[in-house]
Amino acid sequence: MKIPALDIEPVRSHDWLASFEHHFTLGSTNARAREAAGHNPPLPLLVVADGQTAGRGRGANRWWTGRGSLVMSLLFDPATLGIAADQRTGVSLAAAVAVVDAVGPLLDGVVPQGELGLHWPNDVFVSQRKLAGALVETLFDGRLILGLGVNTNNTAADAPPELRRRAVTLRDLTEKTHDPTQFLIRLLAHLRECLEQLGHDPDLLGERFARLCLQRGRVVTVQQGTETTTGRCHDVAHDGALLLDTPHGRRAFYSGALVHE
Amino acid sequence: MNATPPAGDIFDVRRIRRLVELMNEYDLRELDLKQAEMRIRIRRGQDEVPVVETRPAVSTTAPAAAPGAAAAEAANNNLAIVKSPMVGTFYAASEPGKPPFVKAGDRVLPDTTVCLIEAMKVFNPIPAEVTGTIAAVLVKNEQPVEFNQPLFKVDTSA
Secondary structure, three states: OOOOOOOHHHHHOOOOOOEEEEEEEEOOHHHHHHHHHOOOOOOOEEEEEEEEOOOEOOOOOEOOOOOOOEEEEEEEOHHHHOOOHHHOHHHHHHHHHHHHHHHHHHHOOOOOOOOEEEEOOOEEEEOOEEEEEEEEEEOOOOOEEEEEEEOOOOOHHHOOHHHHOOEOOHHHHHOOOOOHHHHHHHHHHHHHHHHHHHHHOHHHHHHHHHHHEOOOOOEEEEEEOOEEEEEEEEEEOOOOOEEEEEOOEEEEEOOOEEOOO | OOOOOOOOOOOOHHHHHHHHHHHHHOOOOEEEEEEOOEEEEEEOOOOOOOOEEOOOOOOOOOOOOOOOOOOEEEEEOOEEEEEOOOOEEEEOOOOOOOOOOOOOOOEEOOOOEEEEEEEOOEEEEEEOOOOEEEEEEOOOOOOEEOOOOEEEEEEOOO
């Protein structure tokens, strides 16, 4: 299947972005954004790569990038969006909500309602498979790097065998490719809207995030290092905390990974 | 203004007496409690280290603090404690397989990154905030940490 290429010009002239870099291949867009941060580029800076060889997740996790996927990092100053220092974890929530908003219309009528949502803390899942992930790095001076990977025009058939059944792409779901330029511009609009909402109405953003979380009401296991905790998810707090009812009472989790059953 | 503490108030004298009894019973040197906007910290003796940190079982306050807000608190004249400014997971190195940011015996400056704390997949570099030598690493890689939990001891005399 022919994969449409990103049209650079409409992204370069995007009214929100002050700087833009497009690379054919990078180790990691976050690493490139970190390197660029040292040269104080006008912000926001968007780094996009057609391919990534060392994309990162948490811990030892790696982000698989198949041909046609979207990988990007946004270097920005959260203060310019009204985001206070103690709201930075919310950027992770805002990114997840923005991706759901961007892919939602493309999946209308394609996947049953309720199948698109968030796998705590912030992965975008469709029918129990991962469509997108985000990771945020804070710099000492308060600037943030938001790294995003969205499985758009790639196909899970090209993924390593261990990921094939856990990943899903827009192309796989809709059986067609999507204009990467239009998708990126739509995603940027949703990102900006969600980040601004985090700055000005964090409860509303938190409520949107919580409503999308697929774990509510379910029994889940959270792994933190060598510790695991199992409980029923009572709810997700507006600051993103996973609220688990455990045999020892209700506990709030701000970190850890859900163990795949 | 009503001077009587409300029921369950952590500043209730009987409650404080009971806390001190518990500290003696369990040989705790410091107790640090928070309730809504109120906080009480009880210490006994001059020794460093043990800190008992409690959080409400369910909190809706944001866990994150600005990098640089890590509390490097003097425990005695020559020893500072670098504490976690947030709830999250402690990462000793930038990536698995990479050497840790610091280990015992390493010299640090106030802006030296000593670890990362991750919450909600947001990674925050934690600075030493003091000049000295790492005397001890108090937590393990990928261990969950609480707000204000001691992470490192730093010998500031070295």
